Amino acid sequence: MKPTQLVFAPSGASPQNRLRNLIGLKGLTPVALAVLSASPAMADGLAGELGAGQSDFGGVGIMQTPTARMAPEGTMSVSWSRTQPYRRYNVFFQPTAWFEGGFRYVEVENREFTAAGDGRANLDKGFDMKLRLLEETRYWPQVALGFRDVGGTTLFGAEYLAASKRLGDVDLTLGLGWGYLGNYSDVSSPFGWIDSKLDERPRRSGGSQGGEFALDSLFRGPMALFGGVEWQTPWDRLILQAELEGNNYANEPQNNDQDRDSRVNLGARLAVTDNFELRTGWQRGNTAMAGVSYNIDLAGLRQVKNDPAPMPIDAPPRDSWSTVAGELESNAGMRVARISQDGSHLRVEAEPTTFRHLGQSEGRAGRILHAQADEGVDQFRYTWYSRGMPLREDVHPRDSFVAAARSESAEEAHLHSLYAHARLDVPDGETLYRGRASGFDWGVGPRLDQNFGGPDGYLFRLMAVADAEYRTDANGWFSGELAWTVWDNLDDYEYIADSQLPRVRTFIGDYLAESSLGIENLQYTRTARLGDNWYAMGYGGLLEMMYAGAGGELLYRPFNSPLALGVDVNWVRQRDFEQRFDLRDYETWTGHATAYIDTGIEDILAKVSLGRYLARDFGGTLDLSREFASGVRIGAWGTWTDAGDDFGEGGFDKGLYLSMPFDALFTRSSRDRAELDWRPLTRDGGAALNRRYELFDLTEEREMGRYWDDYHRTWN
Numbered sequence: 001m002k003p004t005q006l007v008f009a010p011s012g013a014s015p016q017n018r019l020r021n022l023i024g025l026k027g028l029t030p031v032a033l034a035v036l037s038a039s040p041a042m043a044d045g046l047a048g049e050l051g052a053g054q055s056d057f058g059g060v061g062i063m064q065t066p067t068a069r070m071a072p073e074g075t076m077s078v079s080w081s082r083t084q085p086y087r088r089y090n091v092f093f094q095p096t097a098w099f100e101g102g103f104r105y106v107e108v109e110n111r112e113f114t115a116a117g118d119g120r121a122n123l124d125k126g127f128d129m130k131l132r133l134l135e136e137t138r139y140w141p142q143v144a145l146g147f148r149d150v151g152g153t154t155l156f157g158a159e160y161l162a163a164s165k166r167l168g169d170v171d172l173t174l175g176l177g178w179g180y181l182g183n184y185s186d187v188s189s190p191f192g193w194i195d196s197k198l199d200e201r202p203r204r205s206g207g208s209q210g211g212e213f214a215l216d217s218l219f220r221g222p223m224a225l226f227g228g229v230e231w232q233t234p235w236d237r238l239i240l241q242a243e244l245e246g247n248n249y250a251n252e253p254q255n256n257d258q259d260r261d262s263r264v265n266l267g268a269r270l271a272v273t274d275n276f277e278l279r280t281g282w283q284r285g286n287t288a289m290a291g292v293s294y295n296i297d298l299a300g301l302r303q304v305k306n307d308p309a310p311m312p313i314d315a316p317p318r319d320s321w322s323t324v325a326g327e328l329e330s331n332a333g334m335r336v337a338r339i340s341q342d343g344s345h346l347r348v349e350a351e352p353t354t355f356r357h358l359g360q361s362e363g364r365a366g367r368i369l370h371a372q373a374d375e376g377v378d379q380f381r382y383t384w385y386s387r388g389m390p391l392r393e394d395v396h397p398r399d400s401f402v403a404a405a406r407s408e409s410a411e412e413a414h415l416h417s418l419y420a421h422a423r424l425d426v427p428d429g430e431t432l433y434r435g436r437a438s439g440f441d442w443g444v445g446p447r448l449d450q451n452f453g454g455p456d457g458y459l460f461r462l463m464a465v466a467d468a469e470y471r472t473d474a475n476g477w478f479s480g481e482l483a484w485t486v487w488d489n490l491d492d493y494e495y496i497a498d499s500q501l502p503r504v505r506t507f508i509g510d511y512l513a514e515s516s517l518g519i520e521n522l523q524y525t526r527t528a529r530l531g532d533n534w535y536a537m538g539y540g541g542l543l544e545m546m547y548a549g550a551g552g553e554l555l556y557r558p559f560n561s562p563l564a565l566g567v568d569v570n571w572v573r574q575r576d577f578e579q580r581f582d583l584r585d586y587e588t589w590t591g592h593a594t595a596y597i598d599t600g601i602e603d604i605l606a607k608v609s610l611g612r613y614l615a616r617d618f619g620g621t622l623d624l625s626r627e628f629a630s631g632v633r634i635g636a637w638g639t640w641t642d643a644g645d646d647f648g649e650g651g652f653d654k655g656l657y658l659s660m661p662f663d664a665l666f667t668r669s670s671r672d673r674a675e676l677d678w679r680p681l682t683r684d685g686g687a688a689l690n691r692r693y694e695l696f697d698l699t700e701e702r703e704m705g706r707y708w709d710d711y712h713r714t715w716n
Contacts, residue, residue: 009083020181046071046295048271048384050232050239051164051171052280054293056081057148057156058090058104059128062228062243063267063281064290065181067173068164070132073097074299074628076658081291083283085109091678093298093634093656095626096602098132101636103656105679106156111254118254121252124155127654128169141165143593147218148180155253155403156180159219160226174227177246179217184224184263191219224248241267241281249284261285275694277477299628301664305483307354310716313405321433324372329353332364333669337385337437337474342429346373347381349390349426352701356383356631356663356671359707362394362712366401373398383426384701385526385694388437388475391701392559393423405715420704422559442468461488461512465520475528479522479692488512501684502586504614506547508682510577511545518579520545521692533558535695544690547572547614548583551591555695560704562598565589566696569687572614590614590689592621596696598703603627607637614687617641621686631661639686646685653686655679656659 020105046052051069054077055061060069071077071094079090085108092102104126111122126149136142139161148158162175176187179201192199201221228243243265249258262285270278279291308331318324321638325336333354340347355361361384369380380396397417404414440482449461463483471477490512511518523541530536533556540550551570558564576582599606607623619642625635639653657677662670 012086012352036672045274045297046075046077047273047275047277047293048237048239048269050169050230051166053230053239053241053269053277054079054092054291056083056088056289056291057128058088058092058102059100059130059146059199062173062230062241063176063265063279063283064245065173065226065228065243065245066130066144066146066148066160066162067171067228068132068142068162068175069171070094070097070100070130070144071295072297072299074297074630074632076296076298077102077293078296079291079293081279083281083289084287085111085258090619091656092128095604100130101128103127104410108254108256111256124153124253126150126153126156126444132176136165154179154217157217158182172227172229173229174225175246176223177186177226178219178221178223181246182222182224183227183251184246185222186225187223187247189220189222207410217515229285237271237428239269241265241269243267245283258284259286265289280460298632298634298658298660299630301628301630301632301660302454303664303667305716306667307669309401310364311371313367313370313402315367315371317372318368321372324368325433325435327368328365332361332368334361334365335381336433336435338431338435339433340426340429340431341377342427344376344378345429346377346379347383347429349383349385349389349424351385352671354671355713356661357707357713358382358394358701359709359710360669360713360716363395363405363716366396366398367382367405370398370402370405383423385474386698386701387477388473389527389699390424390426391422391699392420394418394420394707411711411715415708417538420564422532422702424529437474438471440468440470442466461490462486476526478524479521480519481516483520485516501615501643502573502588502616504586504684505682505687506579507546511579514577515579518545519581524694525693527695527698530554533671535699537693537698539691539693542575542581543570543572543692545579546575547689548575549573549587551689551691553691553695555699557596557696557699557702559702562600564596564696564702566594566596566694568594568691570691572689588614588616589614594696605635611642613639613685614682614689615643617643617647617685619643619686621688625657629709630664632664633659635659639688643685647683653679653683 052060052071056063056065058079059066060707061067061069073094073096075094077092081088087107088104090102090104092100092101095683100549106124108122113120113122128148129150130144130146134140134143143163146160149156158177158179158181160175160177160181162173164171164173189199198220202217224246225247226244228241231240233240245263247267249260252258265283272278275295277293281289283289311331321339325339328334328336333352334350335353336348336350338349348365352358352361366380378398380398381393383393384391395418400414400417403410438546444464444466447463447465464487466482469477469479519542521542521544523539523543525537525539528536535555535557538552542548549570549572551568552636553566553568555564571589573587574584576584590612592609594607594609597606604624604626611620612618619640621637623635623637625633627633636656637654655678657675660674662672
């Protein structure tokens, strides 16, 4: 099964691990998500912009040919095109200004999915990437190096070097292509003098079962010229296109050669909205093309807020500190554990609940505290906790804060007077208020799990999900999730490929089909701080849909450091398909050592994990992600293990994910997130336990992040 999923996860759930291995698109469909994100995100979109259109294959290009152009940083583009006999479904990201990456499914209408043998159309998947080598100047074109279908079966694999130059209302591209883009063979291989093997290109690459990086075929074989032109018409919504192809359609994958009457393709792009575009064309001199594309500005994603207004700075005192604590939660978004006074310092110990930026909570809290504090208080101190673990303390001098709250001209002085540190041992002081550590919280809502792109066609499961949590104290809590299937078509799911490893994930169809009511999670979790930079967590119960067990995690995370180190160890046993309390025979130990590295390059976070996976295979996972100022994080990961040929189709595990803050989608502030994960195949190799909580996410406020850059939010 080939899942794409959207999971609504609480703060502290891992974008990589939160139900990553299961099928599904949870909470919102991609279309609904796109519509929600578009209206606040992009007043001036990419639709109808010269040199910014999506190609038939996805990624910025003309039609069949790519260009050297890039989308604006932080753009996500979703597109579909049909040129008989191919239907292409594409999702592409622009995580940095110089790198474009994405994936696609190609549905081959006149070829069967042979493993199924039931008439279903063949589906091919692939990854692309493009690197900008040179930015355009007045005299020089923009130059890019690209790789198409480099991480899949490589049926449509190609490499290219492209140059693009804008001249007024015209954008010109000229390039050289290898592989699928070089089949016209205008030029012999330029590298044959190095080794005669480079004169010929393998017919199939990417490993014996596909899915591996096709390093053995890169830049091999003859080349072809390709290029094209786009013209911005006087009607600014319409762009006309013409291109010269490098493919001759005489060497199509799966012996699916196509007639070609012309090497020149003609097309047009029409902007329907700022972000939605219709595309059409006449290709190969005899075939029509139709397509659509939609762009989302992830970096600029935002929504106008309808939160309660901050309290007036000169409001009268409240009747008690208990009332103050209530207002701190309802207005400043902080669940107060304790308010104390130590001489001239007024301290609030709390967990953030509402605002994504701590400075915003502190700015609102300072107004409330100023009204209540006596004249002898000269500092407001906020000691921030997560699940009972102290993380840091932010300090606001009272005088400069009050002056800035009253006058914008005093904000700079206040900015330079506040500071943060890793204070963990809080003085006793005089307790003015102490909150309850225990409590119960629950919620019920709909959830949609859906899967597309697999051989089974479109699969879905509509559920009602009850989620509950009982906190026994500041550091411990029970959590549970019960899911009832209201409507589904999962009977269409069929497990086709044989797994040579223990079936730790490929029983997914049995779990989904066996019962309409299942306990997806029921566990007790406990946290602790072991030292200045050391945190620990233990947990046990029904840890996820497929596994029960117990485990623990240890994290070393210095304050505001670019490096953190963690270790987790878990004993698990496979759950029964009915998802109650019965267990199957399979059990194992699994765990990893993980390094979290802030690379300092383009806000990229690298996670490197080494350890033992559920199928008892050993290996490692590399996860690279970037978070934009909007709070949206995009990332990609790959897992390689010692399973070798036993791994099965795909060769290694890999996928992409998108984590979106609710704060950017809705009119009320929230710290919750929506997780969209995509992986091409569900296989048993490299399968990790889906732990509901991870210490690195729970301790995110140990990192100052954009605290200073977002200082203006203090007054919102």
